[in-house]
Amino acid sequence: MSQTEHDVIIIGGGHHGLTAAAYLARAGVDVCILEGRHEWGGALYTAEVTAPGFCHNIHANFMEFLHVMPFFQDFDLPSLGARTIYPEIQAGIAFKDGRPPVLIYRNDMIEETAKSFAVYSKHDAETWRDLKTKANQLELIVSAALYTPPLKWNQGETPPSPLLPAHNLFSLFGLDEEMAFKSVRDCIDECFESDEVRALLYRVAIEFAAPSLEWPGSGYFFLFACLVMPGCWRMMVGGTHRLNGAMVTACIKSGATMRESSRVRRILMEGGRAAGVELVDGKRLMARKAVVSAIGLKDTFLKLLGEEHLSPYARRRTKNFKDGPDQVLGSVAMALHEPPKYKSAKWDPGIDRAWYQVVGYDSAKDVLDYCRAGHCDRIPELPAAAVWINSLWDATQAPAGKHNLTGWYFFPRASALTEAEWEEVRETYNEKFLTLYGEFAPNMTRDNVIADYLHTPLDQHRGMRMREGDFGHGAMSLDQMMGLRPFAGASHYGTEVPGLYLAGSCTHPGGGVTAACGYNAVKVLCEDLGLPQSVWQNPARFY
Numbered sequence: 001m002s003q004t005e006h007d008v009i010i011i012g013g014g015h016h017g018l019t020a021a022a023y024l025a026r027a028g029v030d031v032c033i034l035e036g037r038h039e040w041g042g043a044l045y046t047a048e049v050t051a052p053g054f055c056h057n058i059h060a061n062f063m064e065f066l067h068v069m070p071f072f073q074d075f076d077l078p079s080l081g082a083r084t085i086y087p088e089i090q091a092g093i094a095f096k097d098g099r100p101p102v103l104i105y106r107n108d109m110i111e112e113t114a115k116s117f118a119v120y121s122k123h124d125a126e127t128w129r130d131l132k133t134k135a136n137q138l139e140l141i142v143s144a145a146l147y148t149p150p151l152k153w154n155q156g157e158t159p160p161s162p163l164l165p166a167h168n169l170f171s172l173f174g175l176d177e178e179m180a181f182k183s184v185r186d187c188i189d190e191c192f193e194s195d196e197v198r199a200l201l202y203r204v205a206i207e208f209a210a211p212s213l214e215w216p217g218s219g220y221f222f223l224f225a226c227l228v229m230p231g232c233w234r235m236m237v238g239g240t241h242r243l244n245g246a247m248v249t250a251c252i253k254s255g256a257t258m259r260e261s262s263r264v265r266r267i268l269m270e271g272g273r274a275a276g277v278e279l280v281d282g283k284r285l286m287a288r289k290a291v292v293s294a295i296g297l298k299d300t301f302l303k304l305l306g307e308e309h310l311s312p313y314a315r316r317r318t319k320n321f322k323d324g325p326d327q328v329l330g331s332v333a334m335a336l337h338e339p340p341k342y343k344s345a346k347w348d349p350g351i352d353r354a355w356y357q358v359v360g361y362d363s364a365k366d367v368l369d370y371c372r373a374g375h376c377d378r379i380p381e382l383p384a385a386a387v388w389i390n391s392l393w394d395a396t397q398a399p400a401g402k403h404n405l406t407g408w409y410f411f412p413r414a415s416a417l418t419e420a421e422w423e424e425v426r427e428t429y430n431e432k433f434l435t436l437y438g439e440f441a442p443n444m445t446r447d448n449v450i451a452d453y454l455h456t457p458l459d460q461h462r463g464m465r466m467r468e469g470d471f472g473h474g475a476m477s478l479d480q481m482m483g484l485r486p487f488a489g490a491s492h493y494g495t496e497v498p499g500l501y502l503a504g505s506c507t508h509p510g511g512g513v514t515a516a517c518g519y520n521a522v523k524v525l526c527e528d529l530g531l532p533q534s535v536w537q538n539p540a541r542f543y
């Protein structure tokens with residue numbers, strides 16, 4: 001008979017849930033992790049959605065944090081199958097009239113990026129050299145900020161200002177501290193003068209979760225999304241699901257009980273504390289010490305727990321926690337005979353091998369208009385995207401000689417369109433994109449496409465339970481970041497409900513494949529359960 005009682009039960013087998021499970025199991029805690037789908041890993045997902053043999057990462061593709069991620073190091077995930085490739089040319093933008101592309105190379109190739117920027121502006125090349133050198137030196141600070149729980153605060157206490165560390169950071173870059181209060185766009189425009197460089201940086205910034213480009217107060221995201229993160233991106237050999245596979249193996253080897261196809265319907269309360277869960281098939285599993293939720297905030301508190309167990313404050317804050325409108329993607333996937341060959345490649349063939357290729361925008365204003373559409377619940381008129389062709393770097397991801405294109409459109413929230421409207425988008429938008437694509441890369445015709453697919457925000461909302469299709473499980477705007485995520489009394493992973501913890505992306509530091517929410521939750525749990533710091537603390541690392 002299967003066990004019905006454990007020390008700790010974790011809800012949700014995305015990468016944060018897996019992180020928490022692996023560390024707790026290694027500490028000797030009897031932990032059981034429950035995943036609703038038949039597969040582990042949540043958005044660490046690879047599927048043959050176009051044609052057999054073509055792997056598409058229709059959710060996460062860029063791994064920005066593997067080189068600093070504790071889980072990756074402490075459990076030696078490469079030895080469990082999580083091998084990586086670190087593409088030299090990380091990102092690039094091509095133009096319709098075939099003028100030179102702009103390319104960003106990886107962290108150890110600052111000079112190559114500067115050369116590419118210099119084609120348009122010597123000033124921008126100099127600025128990149130200076131700011132990127134400083135960004136590389138800040139890696140430890142950034143890692144510590146990610147992998148440390150934010151300051152604890154409770155309702156009624158003075159909220160911590162999430163801006164404080166940000167404006168200190170600006171001065172480390174030699175930039176004015178006031179820039180932390182500006183928008184990402186303001187910061188890009190202030191630092192870089194070329195329209196072509198700006199266009200690339202605008203798109204890079206939104207890709208990596210900068211809240212609306214034009215919101216004042218989110219300038220801190222300029223540092224992370226434009227300076228720290230581009231240059232760090234790794235890809236998983238064989239597709240993103242290989243990282244998930246290694247994480248699952250780490251959990252099993254550490255002794256966690258793993259139950260997939262086990263959707264939780266209810267969190268059970270006994271004596272005023274979270275005491276277990278009930279699955280959709282009616283089975284009950286009891287938790288002696290804690291229930292840890294690594295799924296969305298609203299699902300945890302409103303659906304599984306029930307608002308009657310929440311204080312009016314927590315109820316109000318949960319209902320008003322924002323999902324979208326800025327981090328909402330549609331994923332385009334195409335099986336190709338040959339990779340795109342850009343007009344701009346005549347100036348620099350690097351654009352044809354850039355891992356992340358920005359296509360469809362001819363100016364910085366094009367990117368702004370595009371972002372405004374999604375932000376205001378409209379499908380962008382300009383069917384532009386950013387795409388990657390992983391098969392250029394890893395031949396295992398497509399049949400011999402063929403190529404797998406995957407990419408992202410920024411779309412409005414799932415609820416902005418009806419189901420029928422989303423179906424119409426699915427039927428028509430890739431075709432519009434392809435027509436535009438051909439103007440930038442003439443070989444991108446229908447004949448070059450073996451099959452294609454579009455995954456909509458409504459699909460993310462339903463399939464992955466990412467509300468509104470928000471890839472961060474909640475907007476990462478300043479009002480929902482760091483100590484303010486998700487709200488007072490819950491931002492430190494414990495909640496006002498005794499025995500109930502949060503470990504998903506609705507906590508600090510938010511969305512992205514960081515494994516930080518799960519790791520930070522473990523730190524807090526270890527303290528509460530009286531487990532030694534050695535469970536998570538590697539002596540060679542201070543976070």
Ligand SMILES: Cc1cc2nc3c(=O)[nH]c(=O)nc-3n(C[C@H](O)[C@H](O)[C@H](O)COP(=O)(O)OP(=O)(O)OC[C@H]3O[C@@H](n4cnc5c(N)ncnc54)[C@H](O)[C@@H]3O)c2cc1C
Nearest residue numbers: 012014015016036042043059060061062264471505512513
């Ligand atoms: C299109 C897209 C592109 C992205 N690209 C990138 C990228 O390139 N790089 C990057 O770093 N990040 C990227 N992200 C973001 C990143 O994938 C997510 O932020 C991250 O995967 C969230 O991890 P998580 O563990 O919090 O949640 P999830 O990955 O959403 O996992 C949650 C899990 O909980 C399960 N679950 C939900 N409800 C229940 C229940 N009631 N019972 C049991 N199980 C349940 C779900 O099935 C799911 O498996 C992308 C996301 C999307 C959608």
